[in-house]
Amino acid sequence: MPLATSSLRSGWAGLRHQLVSSAWLPGQGRSAGGDTPLARVPDGDRIPCENQVHGLGNLADLKQEGVVTGNDPAHVERLAALLRPVDLLDFVLCIRRWLQEAHTEAAELQPLRKNYRGEWGNNVSFGTDRHQYLLQQAHTLHSDIPELEADAAFQSVLLKVGRAGVYQFNAPKGPHGSLGEVSDLRRELLTSTDDMSLFGRPYAWLSGREPLLLPWSGTETDGLTGSWAGQGTLQDDNHISWAWLVDLEQLAEGSGGKSTPLALVSPLGPTLFDESPPAIPMRPRTEQRRGSAG
Incomplete structure (x- = not known):
């Protein structure tokens, strides 16, 4: 579903941003139109990867909800700060879906690498299709x-x-294992930024941005098995020494299995934009209106 228009963002979303630091209460429906408070969609029908305009919120609230379970809250905050204005959980869910789709689509292609003459796949066919x-x-x-x-x-x-x-890359042995053979480009990106040539490939590619590493692991049989994000430098033994690291799978699991991130509650409680319209009691009239004909 497309996001709200720019006019809606500057209207409803702008006003709501002044009143509440988070977007929606857990358990309440999202609005079908993006910001209209009356037309609500049930939680089960939420649209995946919607880019919501709200911040990370209070890390204590996230930890209480289980979103940062197993992760250092300071590291989660560091990651969220690098990604802003994009919401952290929106980013995590979208990237994981893209990575999982790469594994699924590549795996489905492998049976096609054979006919009556035999097979022509090899041990790198799956990885090549996944990369493409x-x-x-x-x-x-x-x-x-x-x-x-x-x-x-x-x-x-x-x-x-x-x-x-x-920079996303395959780490078959996880973020703390050896990367094995490392290409020149990867080695340049994963070494200290202090060593980057002013006109080298990493400098030109990053365009002044901070490098954020996103290693992942997965197989043809199991699909995506792990994903992480953090900052670190490559050592001589082809291991990464991490300054900080966040497990994205734990963030996704902490979102309660929903297709969109958990919403955070404003310290001031719900506002009129978050509350459902009051229920109007309706019952059939059992007696005829006084003075009516018949």
């Missing part, structure tokens, strides 16, 4: 998150959003 899906479909993320720009230079994908240049 990510590379060719990255630009579609803009329709879910208008503030996100996908740059597919150097046969890789950099997602430019907020103050971050998000």
Whole structure:
């Protein structure tokens, strides 16, 4: 479903932003039109990856709701700050869906690599198809998150959003395992930014943004099995030394399994924009109106 128009954003959304720091109360329906308070959609019909215009909110509230369970709240706040104005959970859910789709679509192609003459797949066919899906479909993320720009230079994908240049890459052994063979481009991106040449590829690619690493893991059989985001530097043994790291799977699970992020409650409680219209009691009239004919 398309997002609210710019006029609505400057109207309803602007006014609501002054009254409440979060968007919607958990358990209440979202508005069908984006901001109209009367036409509400049940929670089960929420649209995935809607780019909502609200901040991370109070980290204590998020932790109480279970969203940051297992993650350091300070690291979650650091990640949210780099992504603003895009909402943290909107970003996480959209990126995970894109990664999972790459695994699903690539896996479905593998049985097609055979006919009556035999098979022509090999042990890199799945990984090649998965990479091509990510590379060719990255630009579609803009329709879910208008503030996100996908740059597919150097046969890789950099997602430019907020103050971050998000570099996603496959980490089969997880974020703390060895990356194995590392390409020159990846090594340049994962080394300290202090060592970047003024006119090197990372400098040109990031365009002044902070590098944000997004390693993920997955297989043909199991699909996406893990995803993380953080900042760190590549060591000589091809392990990453992390300054901070956030488990995106835990963030997604902490959102309660909903297709959209958990909403946060304003410290002042619900406003008229968050409350449902009062119920009007209706009952059939059992007696004839006095003075009527018949």
